Amino acid sequence: MTEGPTITTIAQRAGLSIASVSRVLNGLPTREDTVRRVMRAADELGYVPNSVARSLRNRRTHQIAFALSDIGNPVYVAMVREIQAVLKAAGYRLLLHSTEGDPEDEVCVLRGLRERYVDGLIISPLRGVGAEHIEAVTTARVPVVVVGPVPEGTPVDNVRGDSRTGVLLAMNHLHGLGRRRIGLLNGPLGTAPGAARAAAYREALELLGLPYDENLVEVGDFTRDRGARAARALLARAPGLDALMCASDLIALGALDVLREQGRDVPRDVAVVGMDDTDLASVAWPSLTSVSLGWAERGRAAARLLLDRLRDGSLPPRVVTVEPGLMVRCSTGGGPATAFATRARARVRALALAGGDRP
Amino acid sequence: MTEGPTITTIAQRAGLSIASVSRVLNGLPTREDTVRRVMRAADELGYVPNSVARSLRNRRTHQIAFALSDIGNPVYVAMVREIQAVLKAAGYRLLLHSTEGDPEDEVCVLRGLRERYVDGLIISPLRGVGAEHIEAVTTARVPVVVVGPVPEGTPVDNVRGDSRTGVLLAMNHLHGLGRRRIGLLNGPLGTAPGAARAAAYREALELLGLPYDENLVEVGDFTRDRGARAARALLARAPGLDALMCASDLIALGALDVLREQGRDVPRDVAVVGMDDTDLASVAWPSLTSVSLGWAERGRAAARLLLDRLRDGSLPPRVVTVEPGLMVRCSTGGGPATAFATRARARVRALALAGGDRP
DNA sequence: TTGTACGCGTTATCAA
């Protein structure tokens, strides 16, 4: 808790000016002897630069914030890990903001950026970037990268998943297993992922030549409890279904609970597919086939985008789309031992099926 | 990306001195009229204070760092969430440092504190605070709270779990179910939790009047894979065991995999208990009875300890011990519906058994 | 090569 030496202290001790000290410390060309004197004094005093003062001068804090909707959501864990790794390697520190999914809070974070305590922000709003964000994002005084969908044409660095292709992948897989009455357990249609998945589901049915039956669709929430409730409702209404496409792993876990409770065998009677491919998918029993939306990869991409922009602010806004994959596990017939990923291959098939790449 | 107005800009526009502006902005007593002029100018200019400059002056950044061993470890997720909530409410931001379990890296973080970019640190080293940390901890220029065991007598705020009581709780539970050949699947003895759990296991056996049999103990790692491997080895050596005490949920999940693979029914043939009570425990099938070491609570406690100290640096170092509990689920015979927590009650029993409270 | 002096944006002290 000592008061801590500054370059002034060092200068006094070494009998030099603070300018010389600063130069040595920053590795600027200096006479050999001076270097030694400064280093010696710094060493003896246990000098450590004050990063706040430095930031004030440099206008760089070497800190980057990540605003996420909910720390408890496992999809974010993978993202945080990757982001942190990339940033750390580049000499940045990671600040975390958990907004609990409150859009107002998210806007607050964006506004707070103007306080200049970070050099940049990665934000991943659960419900997508709405009108209320957009102004804050585009007028922010530091670079912002959005993970998730943004309105068409928004001039901002953006990393997106492709749940449409993900759903096509999964539906194609189920169809290939001979399933024909495939139910959808979706999240709220008001959220970006909910809407996208609903549309992709319909599209897939069409492509597969299956009829759309609204009795096979139930909307709930992205949680396990609500997923279970939705599954119960759906199974009551459509007892004959032979597969469930779930809009998240948590929903799928809820569905598994209900199926087990009703004595229906998974995957024999009903095959189940989740989305997000979180840790939970491999832990569940039966282990869950799940669409991998590439969360980890998205985290990495977002961090890289941001670092690039910090190096060169004049870059045009870029959009990175991460390819989805399908992790096949027991809940659709794959074994835990035989769990395998189909990414490129399955994707090709699904896209051929879909007739083109339009994420 | 404008250059951003400062109090100087405001002062000019309002025809006042920067001192007056600062006073108004900080709510110090000022003439009504002046207040209005300043507020108006600030508003029109869209002024936002520069938190870096403020920090330089105040020597407070309103940032707190949390150094953890591995973001991917689910026990930390709960902690991060709670810490963030407490800090946010108190007006602090949370910085994350993932050290990947590297003690050297942890020391680096501690050293980095001297750069003054945070007001305090919460650190939770997986292997406990060793000799290499201790100097760094005690000489850090900002308050540090350690979550996890520290050498006796270290003058530092400290939050600890009580895995000893936790193990006693679990062993007592298993004994109560009639299990007599209870195996231990432990993590490395070189880690603090590993050592503590090994000791507690022996102690429990003694208290329960059961013999210690080294053939019933296998040491691996805290991961699922290594847990599975350890389980396989243990089951080969001691096929007759009727219960498994696992030093972490991940180990327990690995054990469940192996038991399923060998066709042994859980809990009928072998009852399984995990530790940490992570989300995974309730997702697994059969759902996993697990010792709750109170990670969320520990996070809260750590944050509070730190905030207290920031308010008053002269407080004596405090130690908070969080009580463990037992979440009984299917893997020892409880149902998912009947899952219940025994904390106080079971604790009392276990302690009566243990003959006193000595965490 | 080295030193002087100023600015980064605030807050706080002291006169006026």
Next chain:
DNA sequence: TTGATAACGCGTACAA
């Protein structure tokens, strides 16, 4: 009540 001014610790033109 207000204004001039000095820090906070660092980096860097510019002058010596």
